Structures are given as structure tokens and as C-alpha cells.
Amino acid sequence: MGKSAGTVRFAVVGDIHVHKESGGTLRAFFGAASEAADALLLCGDLTDYGTAEEAQVLVDELSAVSVPIVAVLGNHDFESGTPEVVVDALARAGVRVLDGEAVEIEGVGIAGVKGFAGGFGRGSLGAWGEPAIKLFVQECLNEAMKLESALAKLRTPRRICMLHYSPIVGTVQGEPVEIFPFLGSSRLEEPLLRYPVDAIFHGHAHRGTLEGKTIGGVPVYNVAKPLLTRSWPERPPFRLFELPRD
Numbered sequence: 001m002g003k004s005a006g007t008v009r010f011a012v013v014g015d016i017h018v019h020k021e022s023g024g025t026l027r028a029f030f031g032a033a034s035e036a037a038d039a040l041l042l043c044g045d046l047t048d049y050g051t052a053e054e055a056q057v058l059v060d061e062l063s064a065v066s067v068p069i070v071a072v073l074g075n076h077d078f079e080s081g082t083p084e085v086v087v088d089a090l091a092r093a094g095v096r097v098l099d100g101e102a103v104e105i106e107g108v109g110i111a112g113v114k115g116f117a118g119g120f121g122r123g124s125l126g127a128w129g130e131p132a133i134k135l136f137v138q139e140c141l142n143e144a145m146k147l148e149s150a151l152a153k154l155r156t157p158r159r160i161c162m163l164h165y166s167p168i169v170g171t172v173q174g175e176p177v178e179i180f181p182f183l184g185s186s187r188l189e190e191p192l193l194r195y196p197v198d199a200i201f202h203g204h205a206h207r208g209t210l211e212g213k214t215i216g217g218v219p220v221y222n223v224a225k226p227l228l229t230r231s232w233p234e235r236p237p238f239r240l241f242e243l244p245r246d
Helices: 027-036 052-064 083-092 131-153 177-182 186-194 225-231
Strands: 007-013 039-043 069-072 101-105 108-112 158-162 199-202 211-213 219-222 239-244
Touching: 007 027, 007 158, 027 039, 027 052, 039 158, 039 199, 052 083, 069 108, 069 158, 101 131, 108 131, 131 158, 131 186, 158 239, 199 239
Parallel strands: 007 039, 039 069, 108 158, 158 199, 199 219
Antiparallel strands: 007 239, 101 108, 211 219
16 A cells, blocks of 8 residues: 555554664565655664664664654663663664654654553552562653653644553453563553543554553554564554544
8 A cells, every 4th residue: 555645654563673683684674664654653672682783783774764763662672771872873863762752743743652561450560568669660650751741742633652561451462461560551541541642552562462442442553563473474564554634
């Protein structure tokens, strides 16, 4: 499906997990996404260990893309303790990495943040007891506040939210129930109820479910590349999402 004058199209994918041997393996994939869409959105876990070498491989592979690229980081991008090297490499290549910020592309506002874990609904971890537990919960609250700040900056009629961790339990269904608390948090859903968007995208849950909805009925899409690859073996593993041009 080619580009349209009446719609804005986004190719969305997460969990690419680029490693040092990935050179030359993703350019065709990224090229196909670029040809199909007006922008490419990357929902975290862009690298496997968050190293400078992996970040450079990723940048080289993204050279096939001729449309704007917007990204958020994932937990794998923090593994080496230097997520800034991934951000810097991407920024030098013209990729906008969001961490509580907002950007506008083709009249569509995009808010993005990594998010964090903590569980869903009545299973959410509470900030009670040991200091380590309180710090864990505070990290998720901080990410939710960054997301709210980004959403509050949006002034466009059409809006999209990008995350790595899921804001709802629906799109992590299919993963072992024991690890649900590590795949996202309902606290990330709360600002999305106050600042509605047209669609929410996340990754992280490789064995999750493709689609779900917030309490407010906003569609949530799990775009983890391993999940898309298994679900759509006959097509390139990115989700193509479109909105009408206002």
C-alpha cells in the first residue's frame, strides 16, 4: 500500500534488538517501511545491549529510511548503563528520541516515553515497605509523569503515544502470567485517560497480543517485532497505521 495524499501513514515497530552482527540484515526491512509510510516510529529495544557499536550498526541500517524517524528507548538500550550513547548516535542521524517530549509530524502530534514496569490493576505493586520497593514504584510514577507532561504539550487534533512498556494488560496476554508485572503498568494508562490520543503503541511483550484498548476505548497496539513476525509471516513485520490529514 503506497502513500496517500488524504492520510498520514506511520510504520511502527519495536524490539528490533540490533546487535553487532546485524549489519546488512535490516536495510530492506527499513526501506520497505519508509516506502509505505510518511514516518517511522520505533518503540524501544532498538539495540540488544545498548552499546555504541550496536547503536552505530542501527544507524547504518536506518540509512535506508527517507522519512522522519521518531523513537523511544527500551530496557535493553539501558543494559550497558550508557543509554545516552544510543540517543547520541540516533540524534546525529536525525532520529528524534522522545523521553517525555512531544513532536509533530505531518500535523500529527506524537508523545513518547519509555515507561516502566509495576503491574496492572489490582496487581500493581504499591509503594510500601522496603526502600527498594518504593524506588521501583517511584520509577514508574516518574515515567507516568513524563508521559503526562508530553501529552499536555500536544496541540494537534490528531495524536499518537509511543511507549516501550505496555499501559494495559490486554496486549501482554499470551506472555506467562508470572511476568505480567514486568511488562508494563496501569500507571502509564492514567495520563492517557486525561489526555486522550488516537492510538497507543508499545513493544516489550514479544509473546503478547496484537491489539487491546484502554478503559477509555483508545486502541493499543503491541508492535514488538517478534510478535509481528509470527503474526504476519507473509508481510514485513511493522504495523502500518494511518490517520486522516486535517
